[in-house]
Amino acid sequence: xxxxxxxxxxxxxxxxxxxxxxxxxxxxxxxxxxxxxxxxxxxxxxxxxxxxxxxxxxxxxxxxxxxxxxxxxxxxxxxxxxxxxxxxxxxxxxxxxxxxxxxxxxxxxxxxxxxxxxxxxxxxxxxxxxxxxxxxxxxxxxxxxxxxxxxxxxxxxxxxxxxxxxxxxxxxxxxxxxxxxxxxxxxxxxxxxxxxxxxxxxxxxxxxxxxxxxxxxxxxxxxxxxxxxxxxxxxxxxxxxxxxxxxxxxxxxxxxxxxxxxxxxxxxxxxxxxxxxxxxxxxxxxxxxxxxxxxxxxxxxxxxxxxxxxxxxxxxxxxxxxxxxxxxxxxxxxxxxxxxxxxxxxxxxxxxxxxxxxxxxxxxxxxxxxxxxxxxxxxxxxxxxxxxxxxxxxxxxxxxxxxxxxxxxxxxxxxxxx
Numbered sequence: 001x002x003x004x005x006x007x008x009x010x011x012x013x014x015x016x017x018x019x020x021x022x023x024x025x026x027x028x029x030x031x032x033x034x035x036x037x038x039x040x041x042x043x044x045x046x047x048x049x050x051x052x053x054x055x056x057x058x059x060x061x062x063x064x065x066x067x068x069x070x071x072x073x074x075x076x077x078x079x080x081x082x083x084x085x086x087x088x089x090x091x092x093x094x095x096x097x098x099x100x101x102x103x104x105x106x107x108x109x110x111x112x113x114x115x116x117x118x119x120x121x122x123x124x125x126x127x128x129x130x131x132x133x134x135x136x137x138x139x140x141x142x143x144x145x146x147x148x149x150x151x152x153x154x155x156x157x158x159x160x161x162x163x164x165x166x167x168x169x170x171x172x173x174x175x176x177x178x179x180x181x182x183x184x185x186x187x188x189x190x191x192x193x194x195x196x197x198x199x200x201x202x203x204x205x206x207x208x209x210x211x212x213x214x215x216x217x218x219x220x221x222x223x224x225x226x227x228x229x230x231x232x233x234x235x236x237x238x239x240x241x242x243x244x245x246x247x248x249x250x251x252x253x254x255x256x257x258x259x260x261x262x263x264x265x266x267x268x269x270x271x272x273x274x275x276x277x278x279x280x281x282x283x284x285x286x287x288x289x290x291x292x293x294x295x296x297x298x299x300x301x302x303x304x305x306x307x308x309x310x311x312x313x314x315x316x317x318x319x320x321x322x323x324x325x326x327x328x329x330x331x332x333x334x335x336x337x338x339x340x341x342x343x344x345x346x347x348x349x350x351x352x353x354x355x356x357x358x359x360x361x362x363x364x365x366x367x368x369x370x371x372x373x374x375x376x377x378x379x380x381x382x383x384x385x386x387x388x389x390x391x392x393x394x395x396x397x398x399x400x401x402x403x404x405x406x407x408x409x410x411x412x413x414x415x416x417x418x
Contacts, residue, residue: 003052005036005074007067019065021132024074028056036074038132039067054078127154134159164211197292205351213392216349217400220385221408223365227382229414233306240307246384247285247339248309250362252417253410255281255302258335261403263395265334267355275394284333284353285313287320294320295353297333306417341365341384350389357394360407361387384411 007017017039024036035047036056058075061067127135127142131154135142142154145162149155183189194202226249237244258265258281266277281302284295296316301309319325336353339362350361363385370381388404410416 001078002057003054003076003078004072005050005076007039007048007069007071007073016066016068019061019063019067020136022059022061022063024056024059026056026058030054030056030076037061048073050076052076052078126152128156131156131159138163195291197289197294201293204354208352208354212352212354214349214352214389215392215395215397215400217388217390217397217404218347218385219388219404219408220383221411222370222381223384223411224380224382225414226411229417233310233417237307237310242307242310243314244306244310245313246341246365247313247337247362248306249411249417250337250339250360251283251298251301251309252306253407254283254335254337254360256410256416257403257407259302260406261399263399264358264390264403266357266394267334268357268391268394272393278334280334282332282334284336284356285316286336286338287317289321289323291323294325294330295333295336296320296325296329297331299332335359337362346385347387350387352389352391358388358390361389363387 019037019039021038022036023038024030030036030050031053032051033049036050037048039048054076056074057077060072060074067073126147126149132142134140134156135145140159140162142159145154145158147154148158223246226246230244230246230249234244262277263275265281266275268274269276280300282297282299283301284297286293286295296319298304298309298312298316304312316325316329333353333356335356336350336359338350338359340348341362341364344364346363348361348363350359352359365382365384368381368383369378370383371377372379386404386407388400388407390400
């Protein structure tokens with residue numbers, strides 16, 4: 001006999017829902033409690049099971065349709081009278097495994113996620129509506145996800161683990177597909193391949209942004225006193241053919257700040273359960289080169305003077321731009337500084353350089369007239385804006401603000417540069 005399967009009362013004031021997945025086709029055999037389709041409302045994702053065993057004769061809805069309570073969804077030719085409880089008990093145990101989709105050998109290599117995630121998959125794994133919904137939104141094929149739930153069921157934790165693994169591998173965000181666009185239809189174009197450094201740097205930065213919870217603290221500091229000190233060191237450097245910029249002074253202030261707040265001079269270990277706090281201070285300095293961004297490391301920066309650091313900066317910058325850095329000079333950093341002071345801008349959000357937990361961004365200094373409440377005068381002041389990005393798993397906001405405040409005072413104190 002034929003039976004109409006209608007949309008039941010969904011309760012909670014829900015009188016309609018969207019059809020997100022249809023899991024059966026005309027001719028399919030279904031058993032009692034087999035899921036025939038999945039609906040999504042504003043409140044939840046819901047599986048609609050079959051109340052009878054039989055053969056699907058017609059499907060009256062399509063994916064994306066909006067259906068209302070009482071609307072006919074599927075016409076089913078039932079095996080026995082739906083009122084016979086014994087019939088239900090007799091049919092299910094004796095019935096062979098449900099054939100809701102083609103045999104495994106007939107499946108195409110690109111398995112349609114929309115038609116497989118809502119039912120038992122060829123490898124006997126299952127997933128709840130919530131898991132299927134998330135997988136569908138991220139375009140993740142559940143056949144690629146390892147199941148740890150009862151009877152091979154894919155849990156939310158399984159899906160989250162899969163997502164984290166993909167993120168750790170770098171590459172494009174999960175579910176994102178770069179569209180192929182013919183840009184030449186709007187005008188002339190030129191195709192340039194990314195350099196090897198750009199590709200590697202891009203992958204590392206993307207991985208860092210996706211896997212580390214970044215927080216960025218913005219601040220600015222008075223460097224009027226530092227400017228006078230620099231002029232003195234600059235004259236001393238000219239005698240030794242050493243160019244003295246603001247950067248070595250910033251490095252000295254960073255060193256002092258790292259000694260005061262050693263958590264910023266640390267790394268999470270491979271288990272991400274332990275913090276490795278380092279006694280040495282090796283400062284990475286971001287250098288823009290013709291082939292891309294590189295970050296050479298100045299080792300033992302805490303043991304060097306302003307002129308020593310200036311000399312090292314001249315050396316690594318020149319060799320970085322000429323491609324003559326040694327591999328070891330790009331390793332072992334404990335904290336990185338990205339300096340855009342010579343270019344411009346007010347503030348920016350630097351991306352952490354793993355396995356470090358923080359990075360400082362320096363922006364262009366500007367002269368401002370600032371009111372001094374003590375002397376009650378308007379005073380010309382050279383201010384330097386800067387940013388501090390840190391790993392929020394390791395550093396909280398209070399310590400982040402304390403670090404930037406301490407750094408500002410260190411730049412204002414001439415003893416920092418002795």
